Amino acid sequence: MDISYFDNAASTRTDPRVVEAMMPYFTEMYGNASELHQKGLEAHQALEDARSTIADLIKARPDEIVFTSGGTESDNLAVKGIAHRYRKRGKHIIISSIEHSAVYNTALFLKREEGYDVTILPVDPEGFVDPAEVEASIRPDTTLVSIIHGNNEIGTIQPIVEIGAICKARNVIFHTDAVQTFGKVPIDVNSFNVDLLATSSHKIYGPKGVGMLYIRKGVKPTPLLHGGGHEFKLRSGTENVTGIVGFAKAVELCRDGMEEEVPRLRKLRDRLIDGVLETTPTAYLNGPRGDRRLPHNAHFGIKYVEGESMMLRLDAMGFEVSTGSACSSTSLEPSRTLIAIGLKHEDAHGSLRCSLGRWSTQEQVDAFVEALPGIVSQLHAMSPLYADARDKGEI
Numbered sequence: 451m452d453i454s455y456f457d458n459a460a461s462t463r464t465d466p467r468v469v470e471a472m473m474p475y476f477t478e479m480y481g482n483a484s485e486l487h488q489k490g491l492e493a494h495q496a497l498e499d500a501r502s503t504i505a506d507l508i509k510a511r512p513d514e515i516v517f518t519s520g521g522t523e524s525d526n527l528a529v530k531g532i533a534h535r536y537r538k539r540g541k542h543i544i545i546s547s548i549e550h551s552a553v554y555n556t557a558l559f560l561k562r563e564e565g566y567d568v569t570i571l572p573v574d575p576e577g578f579v580d581p582a583e584v585e586a587s588i589r590p591d592t593t594l595v596s597i598i599h600g601n602n603e604i605g606t607i608q609p610i611v612e613i614g615a616i617c618k619a620r621n622v623i624f625h626t627d628a629v630q631t632f633g634k635v636p637i638d639v640n641s642f643n644v645d646l647l648a649t650s651s652h653k654i655y656g657p658k659g660v661g662m663l664y665i666r667k668g669v670k671p672t673p674l675l676h677g678g679g680h681e682f683k684l685r686s687g688t689e690n691v692t693g694i695v696g697f698a699k700a701v702e703l704c705r706d707g708m709e710e711e712v713p714r715l716r717k718l719r720d721r722l723i724d725g726v727l728e729t730t731p732t733a734y735l736n737g738p739r740g741d742r743r744l745p746h747n748a749h750f751g752i753k754y755v756e757g758e759s760m761m762l763r764l765d766a767m768g769f770e771v772s773t774g775s776a777c778s779s780t781s782l783e784p785s786r787t788l789i790a791i792g793l794k795h796e797d798a799h800g801s802l803r804c805s806l807g808r809w810s811t812q813e814q815v816d817a818f819v820e821a822l823p824g825i826v827s828q829l830h831a832m833s834p835l836y837a838d839a840r841d842k843g844e845i
């Protein structure tokens with residue numbers, strides 16, 4: 451059976467060109483980048499080349515890039531690191547209600563265990579944070595604002611330039627989780643006015659277990675890991691040179707393909723959204739439309755249906771989608787993001803995220819649009835809630 455993989459927001463296939471670039475670093479160039487002999491220098495050169503390639507993509511300087519083990523660690527370093535470093539200035543931080551758990555749970559940890567005060571900003575029904583609310587929430591003791599760039603569930607891309615300008619004017623450090631946007635849409639840390647920006651390699655066809663945190667010169671988070679002082683003394687531990695080389699190759703491929711890939715994905719995404727809304731009974735779209743939505747993301751609510759049942763039936767037909775976000779799809783709690791945009795608990799359970807990628811095709815999208823209504827009708831036929839709504843004339 452051919453697989454239509456529509457879960458690229460959870461993880462992507464490592465591009466074979468990335469694997470090829472990594473191979474010599476397993477078998478030939480395996481040195482420790484901190485050593486001064488030949489093998490060490492070779493590894494060090496690869497590390498610094500990767501740092502430059504990645505910095506260039508977001509208009510940063512190479513010494514502002516700190517390699518980590520991925521998005522979760524980058525977010526933790528940003529949020530805990532800034533909260534800790536500047537705690538004498540104040541213990542108030544601001545996040546949104548639709549942050550990825552890597553930011554959200556880190557902020558809650560600081561509140562619960564260390565007495566920080568956390569303001570959690572609401573979002574509108576499309577998932578947007580209002581920059582005016584960011585401004586109104588800033589206090590003299592605020593040290594950090596952390597707002598996700600592109601939401602991993604409903605695809606909303608926040609007005610980051612406006613929020614960045616407010617933080618800069620109010621002299622508050624601004625972090626954004628750009629795990630879903632990095633390599634997918636253009637990012638410029640200067641026009642965004644961000645001080646920290648978290649990314650991950652496995653969302654952009656690179657290997658798992660690698661990521662980076664952009665840290666603006668002069669901003670100094672307290673490290674999470676202490677040891678040999680690697681990565682400008684901000685992240686100790688022998689660098690994963692093989693993974694980092696793969697990450698940089700993945701960045702190069704995204705950079706070179708972006709001009710064509712963004713419109714291609716947007717077109718496919720809109721075909722998928724329009725197709726599902728037209729043919730699937732009780733389906734509706736979560737998140738905005740157009741350029742303010744991640745190019746690869748379509749997120750549907752389907753009433754009177756359990757997301758898990760839909761997902762498993764689709765899986766049996768070769769369509770790999772997600773219900774809830776990757777990291778919470780094993781939990782029975784409804785998605786915090788969907789509740790934040792105003793969905794009722796029962797509706798939040800009937801959701802489906804399709805995230806497209808480099809190898810997604812129009813044929814796959816069309817086959818999905820054709821398959822979904824049948825599955826939904828089967829599930830509706832078994833649903834007492836659906837029967838009840840029909841009897842009441844609500845549908």
Ligand SMILES: Cc1ncc(COP(=O)(O)O)c(C=O)c1O
Pocket residue numbers: 459460519520521522523525550552598600601602627628629630649650651652661776777
């Ligand atoms: C928005 C966002 N932030 C952070 C992460 C965590 O990244 P990683 O899997 O590299 O730890 C993810 C992954 O699902 C994500 O989508």
